[in-house]
Amino acid sequence: TLSGSTAHADIFHDGGVEVHAVREAAQFRGYLMQQIREFDPTWTIVSSEDPGQTLLEAALKVSPSRVIYLTHTSQMLPCGPHGFLPSESRTELLRQSAGIIVVSQFLKDYVKRWSGCDSIVVSPPVYGAGPFPRYGRFDDGYITMVNPCAVKGLPIFLDLARQLPDAPFAAVPTWGTTDADRAALANLPNIRLLQPADDIDEILAQTRILIAPSLWTEAFGLIVVEAMLRGIPVLASDVGGLPEAKLGVPYVLPVRPIERYHQSAASSEIATPEMPEQDIAPWLAALQALLTDRAHYEQLASASREAAIAFVAGVSVDPLEQFLRNLTPAAPRQATTAATIAEPKTVAGLPANLTPQQRALLALRLRKKNEAAPKQQALPRRPPSDSAPLSFAQQRLWFLDQLEPGNVSYNIPLAVRLSGPLDRVALSRALEGVVARHEVLRTTFSQDAHGQPAQRITPAQPVPLPLVDLSHLPITERDAATHEHAAAEAQQPFDLIAGPVLRATLLRLDSTEHVLLLTLHHIVADGRSLDVLIHEIVTLYTAAAAGQANPLPELPIQYADYAVWQRQWLSGEILEQQLGYWRRHLADLPTLQLPTDYQRPAVQSFQGARHALQIPANVTEALRALSREAGTTLFMTVLAGFQTLLARYSSQDDIVVGTPVSNRSRTETEAMIGFFINTLVLRADLSGNPSFRELLGRTRELAMQAYAHQDLPFEMLVEALQPERDLSRQPLFQVTFALNKAATPSYDRGPLKLQPLDADSQNVKFDLTLELLERPDTIEGYFEYTSDLFSADTIARLAEHFQRLLSSIAADPAQPIAALELLPEAERQQLLVAWNATTIDVPGEQLLHDLFAAQAERTPDAIALTDGTCSLRYGELSRQSDLLARHLQNLGIGPETLVGVCMERSLEMIVGLLAILKAGGAYVPLDPNYPAERLQFMLDDTSAAVLLTQERLIERLDPAGSGHSTRRICLDPGWEATIAPQLPPLRRATTPQDLAYIIYTSGSTGVPKGVAIAHGSAVVLMHWARTIFSQAELAGVLAATSICFDLSVFEIFVPLSWGGSVILAENALHLPALPNAADVTLINTVPSAIAELLRSDGIPASVRTVNLAGEPLPRRIVEQLYQRPHIERVFNLYGPSEDTTYSTWALLDRDDLRAPSIGRPVANTQIYLLDAAMEPVPIGIPGELYIGGDGLARGYLNRPALTAERFIPNPFGEPGSRLDRT
Structure with a gap:
């Protein structure tokens, strides 16, 4: 609303703000000085939209100590490599300001580095409170760029439009778009020009993807955040603050930024940037991915929206309000003369170039100013009362x-x-x-x-x-x-x-x-x-x-008296202001999930212990130097390191830590004994894998805001937030941090010397506390922990990891926090090498069936196979399988040829498996009970040349409609008579690298996948088993698992390789009914099956060993098994189908009350627990399980892309070795 005018300006009101619109730029400087003199504001805020700093200079002249500089782009600053008009004299104007406000951490770092000035980050609170509409649509809308111009990366936008002529592009010309830019845009038929709109939704509602390829240092991409809020994927450049605006969500794409400017002779003119050539290849690849992959588009749109909404929820004017509240305004303005000295905020900040007389004068003025400042009202005494x-x-x-x-x-x-x-x-x-x-x-x-x-x-x-x-x-x-x-x-x-x-x-x-x-x-x-x-x-x-x-x-x-005053003072508006901040800051507070050694008790016992630590002097000094450089305190720097440690241990990026504050800001309380201390809840955001420097900036802002609201007692905070009551832990947070300067008082009085002793208290209040003291040369202290949850060894490792982390931070704080080193070299070697030292010698050319053949020669008359009714001795099993193998070779079966096996459990089934291997082929088990469609899929997927089956199953296996011909061989009793008597002898052409079998996964997560296992991998499993299980244990191995599951490989081939007997059963629950159940010495099955056998008392007294795999193993089952006096050993085994049957093994101790472990790697196998950066996690910390070694499958049959995704190069092994990412 226009409300008046002066000789040089129109005056109107907008949102309660009086705005003076100066008509001519030449009049601006003088008009500004006049208004400051007349209005005499407490603070004058000058924007950096003035590369010559003329307005800043004018404001400083009439209000030397009350000018705040606000900047949002480094181009307009007078310092550093990006500035249009770099000048030391104009940089000095920045240093004279009472404070500097910036809009991003990037800009804060830039100002500090190139001017030496500290500043505060205030995110622009311009986004509104929501809810925000969702506009991002995969198949509709423009690829949009706002303010297309040279410095904003217009050439990249134009090249993308040329490369994708069928894609719809849109440009929104604003202040930077020249006539030449408009002409270039108009030349491309797939680019539409949209008119700028007052409401950003008018533009974004038409947008499918936002392009922000800026070549100069955008301090913070407001339009980027606006688009993300509405579920629109953004492709933004990697210069300036745009990575911050992207909030950790890709894409942030490379550009060659503007590095040089051509300066005209008139120093007041803005320099012309020199535009570098650009490589659009990464931009084109990213854009095509979003245009062609709906799932990728939707995932990025959702992630972008969630990140932006979370960010905007945390945007507040509180930092700005606190910044202004903490500044000390100068005394009422006096006439400015050449002798006037700008008053710094503290004596410590007196300019070093002042003469001693000037410094003394300035200190005197500051002292007088302090004396003249309003005095804090003394705390009253309460009326006399007991x-x-x-x-x-x-x-x-x-x-x-x-x-x-x-x-x-x-x-x-x-x-x-x-x-x-x-x-x-x-x-x-x-x-x-x-x-x-x-x-x-x-x-x-x-x-x-x-x-x-x-x-x-x-x-x-x-x-x-x-x-x-x-x-x-x-x-x-x-x-x-x-x-x-x-x-x-x-x-x-x-x-x-x-x-x-x-x-x-x-x-x-x-x-x-x-x-x-x-x-x-x-x-x-x-x-x-x-x-x-x-x-x-x-x-x-x-x-x-x-x-x-x-x-x-x-x-x-x-x-x-203090208690009475506190209750009277902390009420009304003061209470609501404090509570409001904490309610916003602690909304949806997470629980820190630190891995523990012991299960959390239902009620906290408060029993604990301490582990001492000391930070070396060189690391301490490096952290102090980093703190000075970053404008933080040592407390903030070490806190950021501790938050990083907790994030790495918990795999969380929303970390909550409590920290005590003395809460003795009143002079009356300094010499009092009493419970004044308060606890602040510091909630750190470590999302997006920031560099440690960036995290340090976040931590500083976090701490400053918390200190600004420290008057609210923790007790009131708990009452206001009403967290769920839980007697097993403290409310709001379970980990605390404190770092204080070590006091060195002398209590000696004449001949009596006093020395405080370390209190060896076993009482703890929190799960974990880090208590540190800063001494002149080092930092020392202790971790205090609850022994209900942690062992002493675990905390000792944690302390060592913290030391290593701080050393890594001190060496290179620019590293992303996920790349900072946690592990000492000795522990790293232990995890990667010592605990994976599983090598055993395995004959290099041995095949899976060779082990059986050698055993058949040694003990031809021993029972190899029985179903309780019929049996086959080793010699007879060898003869029958040789006969069938010769027949299969005669049909063309050889290396890498797949043969299906769809049979009911019988002696003939085992004959068939051995025959296929001897012929050189690989068997593919097919369960007769599978649906016909699944059986047909597996036959088609393998292109099996031959199928071993039985007459009664033929009608289930009609291959009509399949794309290949499969020959059937029925192995019913008397099958030998159907084989031609004169067949060539067996030929050996198979190598350990050739396939032994294909086992299909269940298909529960999609289409079944055939896992391809080679002979060499299976042979390693056989030799490992020989080192673990005795001849007596293998004397009678129950084979009750379908051959479609890899547990069957152990049950069949381990006993046949080492002279034991295979005892066939339909399934494990049929064991009690077997005529020869008393011959079973080893059961290899899943926990649910053994639990049922325990319930029905169906485990024969002959069983000495039980192997359990395939499911999580409850401790109670182990205890119940060991209650059977005849059971001597219980094993817990683990292995995905992508590794040959078993990857790890654990012999369980009957007296160990902990949850059963999956143990250690089997022979010639390596196990790694890695974090998201593919680095080993510390001992006891969850990570993703990766398996390497000789047992790995070759991959998935006919699935090269899936194989490449699951089986990745091993960064810790020999060249060409792989890992299975489980």
Whole structure:
């Protein structure tokens, strides 16, 4: 609404903002200075849309300390390689500003690097609250570019349109589009020009794919985010801040950015960029993928929309509000003269080039300005009373104590060694003086008449100080006894109703050595309180020992006064503002899923331990240097490293950590004992695999916002958010982090020396805590952990991984966080090499049936095969299979020829399998119970030349309609008579690389896939089995698994290879009915089948060994099996069809109560657990299982693309070796 005008500007109102539109550019500078003088604003914000910085210079002249610079592109900055008009004098103008606001982390880093100035990132809050319509459609809409011009990558857009003449393109010309650009666009018939619209939805509703090929440093791609919000895939360039705008979703494609500008003689003119040639190949490939693959398009559209919505939900003006709140405005403006000195915000920030006189003058002005600033109102004392409400922090501990009386997890123990002559009377008086001085130390807690908890202050009384004399013990035992007494004292519960809340004990080691044990309940103290307590005990002890009066000044208030004030102050608008931030920040809070050694108990026990660590000096200094460079504190840098560690351990990118803050911002509280500490919930976003530098920027903003809202007590936050009640864990977060500067106070008083001892507390409040102290040369501290969940070995490894991670960060913080090293070299070698040292010697030319043939020669009369009614000895089985093999060779069966086997379980079926192998072919098992369509599919897929079957199955196997001819051979009783008597002898042409069999997967995830296994792979399995199972165990192996499943390979060929007997059964549940069940010594089946045999008591007493595979194995089944006295060994085996039968094995201990492991790799097999970056995960951390070695299948029959996807090059093995990605 136009509301007026001046000589040079029209004035109107828009959204409650008064806007002055200056008519002529030449008048802008003077008009700006005039308005600043008249309006005298607290802050003047100047935009960087002025490459000459003339407006910034003008604003600084009339308001030298109250100008904030806002920039969104590096081209308009006067520094660095991207600026149009680089100039040191104009860069100095940036340094004179009170603050700089940028819109991306990229720009923040750029400003810091090229000007030395710090800045704050404020994401533009321009997107609205939603809901956002979804426009992205695979088969409709334009490939759109907004603001097509040279610097925005118009040549790439034009080349794409030329390469894809049938695809519809659209361009939206705006401020950068020249007449020449319009002409170039109009020359292509498949490009339509769309008019700019006030509503972005008018453009995006017509858009299928957005192209953003900018060649210069876009600070943040607003249009990119707008498109993603609406489910539109985006192809954007990799320069500037666009990768940030892409929010971790591809594509971010390469361009050759603008690197040179041609500057005209007139320095005030914008330079002309030199446009580099572009390679559009990656752009074309990406665009074609989106245009031709619907599934790819839909997946990217959904991922883009989810990422953008999550980002926009976190966009807030809170950082800007806090930034302005933290700035200190200058004193009222005075007349500006040449002698005026801009006032920096702190004395530490005084320009180094000032003379000593100027620095002194400036420091004086700052001091006077501080004295003139409004003073914080003092905390009032409460009316005289011996009772008061609890503070918010106390109230939560009170409720926890009511919930679990006697819980010692909130005990705070302190032990101080006293060396030198000790005056016990003076020490008692000092303790009594501290308790008299601090009401909170003589407070009890109970309910008032209204049922509300209240604190009641009791009169000062003597403090018991019992003496425990340990001097009679040998010197070598005194330290241990001291630790025992300290631990026992720390485990004594407090009675908050009766009191006291402070206990003291004195241990006497000898006449000049004592240890003072103090224990307080957390409801009356925090960590800072212990420093106050020791300081005051030392001060009062010194005075009492010298016969002097109490030298300590009176406390201005007591803790109960603070509690009353806190409840009055934290209400209304202040409370809502604090709560509003935390509700937004912690919406849909995840639970951190750290892998644990033990199952989480239903109720937290608070029992734990500590593991010490120390960061080396060189790494500490590198982290400090990184912090200075990034404009962060060391706390933020190490926190970002800890968040990275948790993300790598949990495979999550939404990481929640608690951190304590002292919450003693009021001067009255600095010397008080009390429960002031607060806990902030820091929720880190590690999505998109950012570099550590980028994560550090995110962490800084996260911490700054959290500190700006630290006044809300954690207890109120929990009450407001109402997380699901769970006695097994703390609410909101389960991991905490703290890093503080190590205090080095001297408590020595004359001949008495004091040394605080490390409290060996076994009480923990959280699953995991990292507590660190920054010392002059290093960082040291400990991991504190709950022993309900973690073993000491696990935490020791975690500490080592954290050390390695920090070293990797210090060496190269530009790395993506997924690439930062976690594993020490020794552990890496253990995972990759030592634990995969499974090599055994296997004869190089041996085939699967050779093992059987050799055994048949050794023991021709031994029983090889039986079904309980009929049997075949090794010699007879060898003769029959030789006869059939010669017949098959005569029919043309040889290496790489596939032969189908569709038979009911019988002796003839085993004869057929051996015959196919001896003939040189590979068998393809077909279950007669499969649907006819599946059987036909498998016959067609394999192009089987011959099918072994039985007469009664013929009608199920009619190949009519198939594309090939399959010859049938029926192996019914008497089949030998159908074979020609005169056949050529067997020819051997097979190699270990040739196929032995094809087993089809179930097809539950799609079309069945034939897994191709070679002879060499199967032979390795046979030799491994010989090293694990004894002759007695293999004497009678139950073969109850369909030959269509790879467990059958073990059941049939292992016993036949090493002289055992194969005992055929229809399935495992038929075992009790077998006439020769008492001959079974080994069962190889799935857990569900053995569970049924256990239930029916169907396991014969002859069974000594049970192999279980194919399903997860419950521990209770193992326990039930070992309850059978005849069962000596139970194995848990694992292996996908893509590896020969078994990949790993574990002999289960009858006394091990843990969930059964799948164990270690079988012979000549390598097992790797890898993360998304194909790097080994630490011990105990989940990863994706990859299998390598001699047992791997050749691949999938007739599925080369699927084979290439599943079987990948092995980065840890010999050239040409592969891994199965399971």
